[in-house]
Amino acid sequence: MSRFSPTETTVVFLLGGPGSGKGTQSTNLVRDYGFTHLSAGDLLRAEQVREGSQYGTLIKSYITEGKIVPMEITVALLSNAMAETLEENSKKGTAQKQGNGAGKARFLIDGFPRKLDQAVFFEETVCPSEFTLFLDCPEEVMEKRLLKRGETSGRDDDNAESIRKRFRTFVETSMPVVDAFEGQGKVIKVEATGSVEEVYERIQASFEARGVRPASF
Ligand code: ADP
Ligand code: C5P
Ligand code: MG
Numbered sequence: 001m002s003r004f005s006p007t008e009t010t011v012v013f014l015l016g017g018p019g020s021g022k023g024t025q026s027t028n029l030v031r032d033y034g035f036t037h038l039s040a041g042d043l044l045r046a047e048q049v050r051e052g053s054q055y056g057t058l059i060k061s062y063i064t065e066g067k068i069v070p071m072e073i074t075v076a077l078l079s080n081a082m083a084e085t086l087e088e089n090s091k092k093g094t095a096q097k098q099g100n101g102a103g104k105a106r107f108l109i110d111g112f113p114r115k116l117d118q119a120v121f122f123e124e125t126v127c128p129s130e131f132t133l134f135l136d137c138p139e140e141v142m143e144k145r146l147l148k149r150g151e152t153s154g155r156d157d158d159n160a161e162s163i164r165k166r167f168r169t170f171v172e173t174s175m176p177v178v179d180a181f182e183g184q185g186k187v188i189k190v191e192a193t194g195s196v197e198e199v200y201e202r203i204q205a206s207f208e209a210r211g212v213r214p215a216s217f
Pocket of ligand 2: 018042062064070112113155
């Protein structure tokens with residue numbers, strides 16, 4: 001039994017190579033589709049610097065090496081963040097007497113699952129996913145974007161050497177996850193080259209084709 005029921009909680013995974021635009025497009029998707037955005041990388045970076053965390057040093061070295069942090073850590077961070085959101089939603093729902101909407105949420109989980117074991121473990125113990133949005137982007141384009149982001153991001157891994165390692169991890173370890181979901185007919189693949197607006201238009205069109213509707217407010 002999973003911690004959250006897929007009838008009450010919608011989970012959409014957002015995958016794509018480093019620099020494909022996951023974080024950027026998440027902003028658009030949150031605005032128009034009512035998603036709660038959870039980035040596995042952001043949660044890991046927050047845990048890395050959290051006072052009292054026993055995982056700080058470990059996370060830092062995995063991130064710099066572009067390796068996948070052991071799944072127990074990442075899944076626990078995601079599962080707890082989901083629980084917090086649902087708790088807040090349910091409080092709001094009670095306060096506003098919105099009985100039917102109480103406790104429901106649509107999660108966009110960015111940068112996860114990056115390894116097959118994470119995918120299986122998360123879907124079994126936390127919540128099965130509805131589908132995966134996959135941003136498909138050539139390495140030359142992603143590399144350019146990341147080196148530019150590195151000028152201001154302050155991230156330990158936005159440098160040429162870490163970027164090379166992250167690309168390798170993506171091809172060897174994360175693409176098999178996309179392929180597995182593809183085999184289940186659960187991938188929406190979008191070409192992620194061109195401007196931010198062009199990519200988002202493609203995402204909207206493919207969501208519409210699959211019957212994924214914007215949130216109505
Ligand atoms: P990811 O979360 O997949 O690693 P980001 O959304 O952080 O990628 O994007 C990486 C960098 O590229 C950021 O600096 C972002 O502003 C920039 N970026 C994102 N999408 C585009 C795009 N379509 N065209 C040009 N730059 C982009
Ligand atoms: O998605 P993002 O680029 O922010 O991820 C940064 C790094 O965080 C990854 O290169 C990896 O080291 C780590 N990570 C992970 N497992 C995930 C997501 C991110 O180990 N599911
Ligand atoms: Mg990101």
